[in-house]
Amino acid sequence: MTATVQGSVAAVEADIAELTQAAKGKKITVSTLLQLLPELERSRDELKLERARFNKERQQAESLNADIGEDFRSLPIERQQALILHSLSAVLIHPAGRGRRKFDPTLVEPVWR
Numbered sequence: 001m002t003a004t005v006q007g008s009v010a011a012v013e014a015d016i017a018e019l020t021q022a023a024k025g026k027k028i029t030v031s032t033l034l035q036l037l038p039e040l041e042r043s044r045d046e047l048k049l050e051r052a053r054f055n056k057e058r059q060q061a062e063s064l065n066a067d068i069g070e071d072f073r074s075l076p077i078e079r080q081q082a083l084i085l086h087s088l089s090a091v092l093i094h095p096a097g098r099g100r101r102k103f104d105p106t107l108v109e110p111v112w113r
Contacts, residue, residue: 005047005050005051005054006051008047009044009047009048009051012040012043012044012047013044015040016037016040016041016044019033019036019037019040020033060086086113087112087113088110088111088112088113089111089112089113090110090111091108091109091110091111092108092109092110092111093107093108093109094107094108094109095107
């Protein structure tokens with residue numbers, strides 16, 4: 001994904017540079033440049049933000065995967081919690097039925113990512 005985003009950023013930056021050069025060379029008016037430039041800059045900024053988010057998520061995933069190799073029980077509780085929250089997408093609690101029933105751990109179903 002990041003290669004396509006990187007290519008898109010480069011393409012938008014090339015378009016911005018081309019428009020700027022066209023304005024400097026008097027091929028287009030400054031008015032036209034000012035009309036076209038904000039949209040291109042907005043697109044460039046959105047693509048850069050998307051790339052930054054992707055890189056951050058990838059780094060977090062790599063850091064979590066590196067920690068899993070360690071003995072889980074020896075990690076601080078905060079780190080254990082982060083690993084579990086990153087690995088789970090949901091926890092299903094199935095109904096226990098009618099009447100007073102004791103807690104049954106078999107009714108708790110983790111949904112792993």
